[in-house]
Amino acid sequence: MDYDVVIVGAGPAGLSAAIRLKQINPDLQVVVLEKGSEVGAHILSGAVIDPVGLDRLLPDWREDKDAPIKVPVTQDNFLVLGPAGHVRIPNWPMPRLMSNHGNYIVSMGNVCRWLATKAEELGVEIFPGMACSQIVWDGQRVAGVVAGEMGKNPDGTPGPNYEPGMELRGKYVFIAEGVRGSLAKQIMERFDLSAGHEPQKFGIGMKEIWEIDPAKHSEGTVTHTMGWPLGKNAGGGSFIYHAENNQIFLGFVVHLNYANPYLSPYQEFQRFKHHPEIAALLEGGKRVAYGARAISEGGYQSIPKLTFPGGVLLGCSAGLVNVPRIKGNHNAMLSGIHAAEAAAAAITEGREGDELSPYEQELRDGPIGRDLKRVRNVKPSWSRTGMVGSLALGGLDMWAATLLRRNLLGTWKHGKTDAAATGKADKFKPIEYPKPDGKLSFDRLTNVAFSFTNHEESQPSHLKLKDPTVPIRVNLPEFAEPAQRYCPAAVYEVVEDASVPEGARFVINFQNCVHCKTCDIKDPSQNIVWTTPQGGDGPNYPNM
Structure with missing residues (x-):
């Protein structure tokens, strides 16, 4: 099947690209392929969303009664936890970029479901349940993908109900698979897209949705924590977002550059919930959902080359998360918009299969680049100096970038990959985690x-x-x-x-x-x- 643009992934980046393409030229043939059983089935995010991407894509979204974006942030809390208490960091010393005023607590899965309806209304074809297993190459050009291969036996041979899948070819192919996507990884290796850039860094984010006692619920409240239980074992922290219907989004992030191979991010998350303040919030409530996903944390210096013959990398495939803000959905949406505009212009000029250089330039020099440049030293300073050092150095550097439009620390490097950061077991002692209580x-x-x-x-x-x-x-x-x-x-x-x-x-x-x-x-x-x-x-x- 032939299209103008083939998009892999129905997340915020892929869907924004599809919508923008059809806004520019309704005659463009656009398809979005999603490996989940439905749009949103594989979407996991905090999420407090900065609406800058939505404002650019759908300026009248606030008038849409069906938009699942209804909980504005009303209160911002930053806490450093100890084993039995906490210290609150006041908001006033923090750079303005850290404020959540004007942002919204959302389910990104539901936001993507809503965006999918907008895309389909414009004529975008969306195929869920279509995992993209192979790249279609035309020489050194990415010409499409193979999707929908099903029915293999455990040994990899075709089974009795085998379906070989379809080739979906496009003048351009957008890779929007999310973090560490399998096709993006192949493309990056083949074209050496990371050459000259720092290695990507990652965290693992785990999330539970809880229904809590209405008396303890405070819709619109956002709380972030650092410190206990991780201590010196690893970097990371938590988020607690009070959403609609007496639900909270409870999450825990562990930076994956930790050294102790006995550390269990999941067990650290479970232990975190027994902190007196967290336990008091959850008491009488019930967990209704759980999930986990990796988070790109390398920031500006880890963004690889984003274009290759025949396509581009979008969103978390490109690594566009603002680490101190714990936000990437706005940049994902903007990346989709930028890519769509570059591809639409190229197709209008009669081009196909080349590199969309204007996309890369706009991403690095435009709002995404500005967003990520000013926070680029927060993650490496945490890795080098720990939580306290990062609060001081990273905060100073962000203030300088905000006021002086330059980073006092220059650009710090990340060094080794998260895999290489893992230490030998004989240098550490096993960690004894408490047994779960089932509550x-x-x-x-x-x-x-x-x-x-x-x-x-x-x-x-x-x-x-x-x-x-x-x-x-x-x-x-x-x-x-x-x-x-x-x-x-x-x-x-x-x-x-x-x-x-x-x-x-x-x-x-x-x-x-x-x-x-x-x-x-x-x-x-x-x-x-x-x-x-x-x-x-x-x-x-x-x-x-």
Whole structure:
């Protein structure tokens, strides 16, 4: 099937690009391919959204009664937690960019569902349940993708109900898969798009939705925390957003450059909920949903080259999250708009399959670049100096960028990848985590059930090992096989087995996978490769 533009991913970036293309030229043939069972099924975000992208894309969105953007932020809190209490950081010393005034608490899954209806009204074709498993190459040009391949046997051979998928070709292909997408990874490697840029850095974000006692609910309140329980073990923090209907969005982020291989981000999240203040908020409530995903944290200096022959990288595929603001959806939407305008102009000129250089220039020099440049030293300063040092240095640097329009610290580098940051097990002591109580804290398998994840078990595992011997031969003796702990969905296990020479087996329970991509990022041997399962499989988030 031939289109003017093929878009991979129905997130805020991909849908914004589709809408903008049809706004510019209603005759353009545009298709959006989404691997989730429906639009929004694989969307997980905090989320407090800065409406700058929406204002650019749909200026009258506030008059749309169907827009699921109804909770303006009314209160901003920043807390540093200790084991039993907290210190509140006043708002006045913070740069204006850190204020959430004018922003909204939203479910990005529902926002994307709404954006999809807007796109379809304009004539965009949207195909959910269509995982894009391969790139269609035309020489050195990306000419399209293969989507919808289904029905393989566990060994990878075609099964009795095998469907080979379709080639969807476009004059341009937009890659908007989200963080660490499998096609984006291939394209970046083939064209060496990261050359001359810092390595991308990541965090893992875990989120639960809770229905709480109405007496404790304060719609519009936003709270961010740092400190306990992570301490010196890792960087990160939490968010607590009071949304509609007595619900709160409770999340915990751990930077993946931590060294201790015994650390479990998921267990740190569960322990966090037992802090006296958090426990008091949750008491009498119930958890109704759970999910996890990786977050790009490298910032401006880690943005790769964004164009390649035949297409571009959008949104989190490009790494456009503003780390101190904990926001990326506005930049994702703007990136889709910029890409659409560049592609529409090229097609009008009769071009196709070349590099959309104006897109890259607009992204780096326009509002996205300005947003990310002024905060570019917050993440590396945290990695080098810790939380307190980052608050001081990062805050000073952001103030300078705001007032003087230049960063006093210049541009700090990130250095090693998150995988390379993992330390050897003999340098650390195992961490003893408390058992979940089933009221505030839960084991991973119980929580995965609240992500509504499903994978057809007869298909091949979408989690590939470059060398099947590495987990037991290398990772277990050297790193205590951290996959057992960094995965928030209990996908990976080391099982004792006297029947094999090594005495243990590495088990991959791919059915549990919530598509967070942490394994592809954090595996110290870089031996795990995340690929797409067949279309529609994975989590089915209701309103994440």
